[in-house]
Amino acid sequence: MKTKKLIGFFFFLLLTGATISAFGQELQEKKESEEKFDASTFILEHIADSHEWHILTKENGDNVAIYLPVILYSKEKGLDVFSSKKLADGQEYLGYKLEEEGDLKDKIVSVNSEGIADEKNLPLDLSMTKAVMGMLFAAIIGLLLFISLARSYKKTGISHPKGIQSFLEPVILFVRDDIAIPNLGLHRYERYMPYLLTAFFFILINNLMGLIPVPPFGANVTGNIAVTFVLATFTFIITQFSGNKTYWKHIFAAPGVPFWLLPIMIPVEIIGLFSKPFALMIRLFANITAGHIIVLSLICLIFIFNSLSVAPVSIFFVIFMDFLELLVAFLQAYIFTLLSSLFIGMATPEHH
Amino acid sequence: MILLSSSLVTPGVGTIFWSALIFVLFLLILSKFAWKPILSAVKARDEMIKGSLESAAKAREDMLKLQSDNETILRKAREEREGILREAREVRDKMIAEAKGKASEEAEKLIEKARAGIESEKRKALSEIHMQVANLSVDIASMLLGEKLKQTGEQSKLIDNYLKEIDFNKN
Numbered sequence: 001m002k003t004k005k006l007i008g009f010f011f012f013l014l015l016t017g018a019t020i021s022a023f024g025q026e027l028q029e030k031k032e033s034e035e036k037f038d039a040s041t042f043i044l045e046h047i048a049d050s051h052e053w054h055i056l057t058k059e060n061g062d063n064v065a066i067y068l069p070v071i072l073y074s075k076e077k078g079l080d081v082f083s084s085k086k087l088a089d090g091q092e093y094l095g096y097k098l099e100e101e102g103d104l105k106d107k108i109v110s111v112n113s114e115g116i117a118d119e120k121n122l123p124l125d126l127s128m129t130k131a132v133m134g135m136l137f138a139a140i141i142g143l144l145l146f147i148s149l150a151r152s153y154k155k156t157g158i159s160h161p162k163g164i165q166s167f168l169e170p171v172i173l174f175v176r177d178d179i180a181i182p183n184l185g186l187h188r189y190e191r192y193m194p195y196l197l198t199a200f201f202f203i204l205i206n207n208l209m210g211l212i213p214v215p216p217f218g219a220n221v222t223g224n225i226a227v228t229f230v231l232a233t234f235t236f237i238i239t240q241f242s243g244n245k246t247y248w249k250h251i252f253a254a255p256g257v258p259f260w261l262l263p264i265m266i267p268v269e270i271i272g273l274f275s276k277p278f279a280l281m282i283r284l285f286a287n288i289t290a291g292h293i294i295v296l297s298l299i300c301l302i303f304i305f306n307s308l309s310v311a312p313v314s315i316f317f318v319i320f321m322d323f324l325e326l327l328v329a330f331l332q333a334y335i336f337t338l339l340s341s342l343f344i345g346m347a348t349p350e351h352h
Numbered sequence: 353m354i355l356l357s358s359s360l361v362t363p364g365v366g367t368i369f370w371s372a373l374i375f376v377l378f379l380l381i382l383s384k385f386a387w388k389p390i391l392s393a394v395k396a397r398d399e400m401i402k403g404s405l406e407s408a409a410k411a412r413e414d415m416l417k418l419q420s421d422n423e424t425i426l427r428k429a430r431e432e433r434e435g436i437l438r439e440a441r442e443v444r445d446k447m448i449a450e451a452k453g454k455a456s457e458e459a460e461k462l463i464e465k466a467r468a469g470i471e472s473e474k475r476k477a478l479s480e481i482h483m484q485v486a487n488l489s490v491d492i493a494s495m496l497l498g499e500k501l502k503q504t505g506e507q508s509k510l511i512d513n514y515l516k517e518i519d520f521n522k523n
Contacts, residue, residue, distance in 0.1 A: 044360065047360060048360055049364060049367060071366070079520045085356065123364075124365060125364065125365065125366045126365070126366040126369055126370070128366075128367050128370060129364070129366065129367060129370075130372070131367055131371075132366070132367060132370040132371070135370070135371055135374050136370075136374055137379070139375075139378045142378060142382070143378070143381055143382065143386075146382055146385075146386035146387075146390070147381075147386050148384075149386065149390060150385060150386045150388075150389040150390050153389055153390050153393040153394075154393075157393070158393065158396050158397040158400050172390060172391075172394070173394065176391075176394075190391075191393060193387060194379065194382065194383035194388075195379065197387055198375075198378060198379045198382050198383070198384070198387070202375060202378060224363075224367060224371075225360065225361055225362070225363045226363035226364050226367035226368045226371060227371045228369065229363045229368060230368055230371040230372045230375060231371075231375065232491060233372075234375065283445050289360070302490050
């Protein structure tokens with residue numbers, strides 16, 4: 001056990017070290033050209049989504065990156081699919097350009113023959129960005145993990161759990177016994193189990209992968225507001241579709257409320273309807289993003305002070321933060337699933 | 353605020369589209385190929401554990417019931433045995449008492465008979481003795497008198513009277 005823990009810890013240190021050296025090279029280059037280090041830009045670049053998966057910047061300024069597919073649709077030009085390498089370093093391709101400054105930073109704009117960007121009519125950007133690729137990778141890991149788990153259940157039958165089962169089954173049972181059943185009741189929980197389990201593990205795997213700083217991990221998926229928006233929307237849709245008569249009655253004609261109060265109560269209830277998933281979306285996004293910002297800030301300290309002696313302190317705090325983030329990864333997956341089941345449970349009050 | 357103004361908080365349409373697609377596919381594939389078999393296996397195991405616990409409790413209950421049944425049967429048997437024994441003892445006692453009664457009765461009868469026999473024999477003997485004694489006395493007397501007394505009824509009557517006066521039973 002002890003040696004395993006030790007190996008895990010060294011692996012962790014190695015990964016952290018690798019990232020820092022990668023950042024270091026990149027920052028060295030930046031520092032030479034700009035002289036003054038801009039921490040906030042650096043951090044935001046690392047948190048934000050991107051059309052390429054940047055790995056490192058060489059000493060001579062060349063970027064090593066995985067170029068992801070760009071998928072664009074505009075009324076005039078139709079559908080275009082090409083590699084983001086064509087747009088690297090501000091190049092124009094097929095009349096498109098990746099903005100590098102201003103309000104439309106990191107957005108793809110159409111340019112006319114004179115090279116002027118059309119800022120009014122942006123093309124519909126359906127590119128498979130870094131977050132999408134990270135998510136896809138997490139989904140593949142999840143599929144492999146759980147389909148093999150299901151296969152092992154077919155093999156072991158009803159005997160005691162073995163191998164990977166003994167690791168994952170308690171988590172599945174936790175979602176069932178401590179999240180689904182208390183909030184949804186014994187009679188209805190089974191209908192929602194697939195969604196709750198999928199949401200829980202989707203968030204958890206993405207959270208954990210976001211903590212590992214080397215590609216193909218490290219994409220900020222659950223810290224991307226579009227992803228949390230989609231997840232919250234699913235909870236919202238499921239809640240509304242499972243809402244029964246009592247639920248809608250409570251919104252549009254809350255029992256025991258005088259009728260003259262209803263004009264106030266109904267808008268309040270409708271706001272409440274949307275504020276719940278909105279809170280879900282913001283909570284997950286903010287927690288994960290905040291964690292990443294803190295880790296990146298601590299690394300930036302080295303370059304702000306421009307001194308290697310700060311590195312040990314930074315590394316120590318980064319390791320501490322990463323452990324905290326590990327907890328947050330589980331906690332946020334738990335909270336999202338718990339609140340989802342709570343909202344669904346509230347929409348289907350049991351008849352007493 | 354640099355954070356709020358950036359693209360960080362504006363969800364991208366492409367990312368929304370892809371994450372919805374990936375999540376739905378992830379959900380559908382996992383539901384069919386993972387959650388369904390896993391949850392049913394876990395449920396089957398739970399039910400089996402519950403069922404075996406229940407049947408164990410039932411078996412224990414049955415055993416207790418059987419035990420108490422056995423005990424009642426045993427108690428009944430013991431009671432029955434005691435009853436039979438008691439009855440047997442009674443019968444035996446009765447038989448013994450009866451036999452005893454009969455035997456003593458018989459004995460008494462026998463004794464009575466014997467006594468009666470003895471009595472009659474004694475009487476016979478005594479009368480014989482009477483006769484002998486009378487004859488002897490007559491002989492002796494005749495011898496003593498030297499003459500033969502006439503053998504009349506008065507003489508023998510006299511002898512009888514004398515003899516009767518002598519109580520032989522005294523000897």
